[in-house]
Amino acid sequence: MPSDLPRLALSMGDPAGIGPEVILKALADPDLAAQITVVGHRRCFEQTYGQLQTAQNPSRPAPLLHPDDLNLLEVESFAVESAAPPMVLGQPTAATGQLSFDCLNQAISLALDHQVAGVVTGPIAKAAWSLAGHRYPGQTELLAERAGVTRFGMMFVATSPHSHWQLRTLLATTHIPLQSVPQQITPEGLTQKLALLIETLHQDFGLSRPKIAIAGLNPHSGEQGQLGQEEVQWMEDWLRAMGQQFPQVTLTGLIPPDTMWVAPGQAWYGQSRGFEGTLHDAYLALYHDQGLIPVKLMAFDRAVNTTLGLPFIRTSPDHGTAFDIAGKGIANPQSMKAALELAIAQAHRRAAVHLGAG
Numbered sequence: 001m002p003s004d005l006p007r008l009a010l011s012m013g014d015p016a017g018i019g020p021e022v023i024l025k026a027l028a029d030p031d032l033a034a035q036i037t038v039v040g041h042r043r044c045f046e047q048t049y050g051q052l053q054t055a056q057n058p059s060r061p062a063p064l065l066h067p068d069d070l071n072l073l074e075v076e077s078f079a080v081e082s083a084a085p086p087m088v089l090g091q092p093t094a095a096t097g098q099l100s101f102d103c104l105n106q107a108i109s110l111a112l113d114h115q116v117a118g119v120v121t122g123p124i125a126k127a128a129w130s131l132a133g134h135r136y137p138g139q140t141e142l143l144a145e146r147a148g149v150t151r152f153g154m155m156f157v158a159t160s161p162h163s164h165w166q167l168r169t170l171l172a173t174t175h176i177p178l179q180s181v182p183q184q185i186t187p188e189g190l191t192q193k194l195a196l197l198i199e200t201l202h203q204d205f206g207l208s209r210p211k212i213a214i215a216g217l218n219p220h221s222g223e224q225g226q227l228g229q230e231e232v233q234w235m236e237d238w239l240r241a242m243g244q245q246f247p248q249v250t251l252t253g254l255i256p257p258d259t260m261w262v263a264p265g266q267a268w269y270g271q272s273r274g275f276e277g278t279l280h281d282a283y284l285a286l287y288h289d290q291g292l293i294p295v296k297l298m299a300f301d302r303a304v305n306t307t308l309g310l311p312f313i314r315t316s317p318d319h320g321t322a323f324d325i326a327g328k329g330i331a332n333p334q335s336m337k338a339a340l341e342l343a344i345a346q347a348h349r350r351a352a353v354h355l356g357a358g
């Protein structure tokens with residue numbers, strides 16, 4: 001394999017979920033041009049592989065890499081190996097949570113030691129991490145903590161198979177209760193997310209003069225205060241100030257959240273029905289489900305979650321552990337493949353910028 005290919009670490013995720021399956025399926029693609037170190041536990045991959053051999057439709061077997069062909073950094077797990085009863089796919093435990101936590105930590109260490117350009121993460125279950133005593137809202141927060149950054153963001157990127165248009169959605173807040181959202185959205189916090197988005201669009205997507213759409217919080221963006229106060233109390237002033245702070249950026253907002261996704265939806269499906277002029281390079285959603293319901297509606301099978309603000313690349317499939325289908329052979333690897341492809345593209349872009357600067 002040519003040594004100038006990007007180096008990536010790929011963490012296994014929760015072994016009771018579909019992480020090992022989508023990894024074995026995604027890595028069976030010979031076109032993935034990267035040196036990928038899988039950070040995981042061999043026996044877990046073997047268990048998934050063995051189960052898929054019997055579960056798969058024999059007339060249409062999906063290509064599957066054999067665990068022996070993985071470039072594997074082994075993560076020990078006495079708890080999983082000696083579990084009684086043995087690990088069952090679809091049933092997470094404290095031991096599977098601990099192993100997925102350890103895999104991510106080792107993958108992060110590779111990135112912090114500059115042995116890889118980035119980390120692609122298999123899906124973990126936050127509840128299994130919690131069973132193992134690790135209380136994080138998600139992998140993002142552990143990545144940020146280990147990297148020593150307090151300024152970070154969760155963005156979803158998806159490229160349409162219909163039109164090749166790319167949807168980019170940054171979430172201003174993530175894994176918090178809905179009732180905390182209005183308090184958690186502040187001018188300082190929003191400014192930080194917007195600045196991070198602008199930097200990322202430049203660094204990773206080559207967009208130096210982007211158009212960014214920003215959603216309102218309330219129905220109809222508050223309808224001039226009748227349906228919510230945040231927009232008139234401070235968000236409109238904040239947006240005007242951002243226009244002055246970032247004159248190279250076209251900011252549109254505060255867009256009523258229900259209509260913000262009409263133009264992206266039409267662009268995604270390659271339809272032109274008069275909304276083309278309102279398309280943006282990126283969308284800032286104010287809370288998790290405001291951004292992720294449209295993303296997953298359009299692109300659940302191929303969206304990629306990427307963490308902004310880290311000193312290395314991090315991408316992940318948009319889906320979770322899918323315990324309900326683990327071991328059945330029906331998990332779609334497309335989002336995992338897209339996560340690997342985006343990490344590869346970002347690694348090339350950052351290397352080129354680095355060379356240009358050096």
Ligand SMILES: NC(=O)C1=CN([C@@H]2O[C@H](COP(=O)(O)OP(=O)(O)OC[C@H]3O[C@@H](n4cnc5c(N)ncnc54)[C@H](O)[C@@H]3O)[C@@H](O)[C@H]2O)C=CC1
Nearest residue numbers: 122123124125126127316318319320321322324325331332
């Ligand atoms: N990147 C990560 O680590 C993520 C982890 N999660 C975690 O995953 C766990 C389960 O979360 P859910 O909300 O149930 O979401 P989920 O994405 O695991 O599953 C939602 C539905 O989509 C299906 N599904 C998911 N991925 C699929 C695939 N590749 N192919 C075919 N069908 C697929 C599942 O069978 C299920 O019916 C939770 O603990 C959650 O915190 C959720 C999202 C991302």
Ligand SMILES: NCC(=O)COP(=O)(O)O
Nearest residue numbers: 137138139140141305316
């Ligand atoms: N909804 C996105 C999600 O759950 C992934 O979070 P993270 O584990 O990447 O922080």
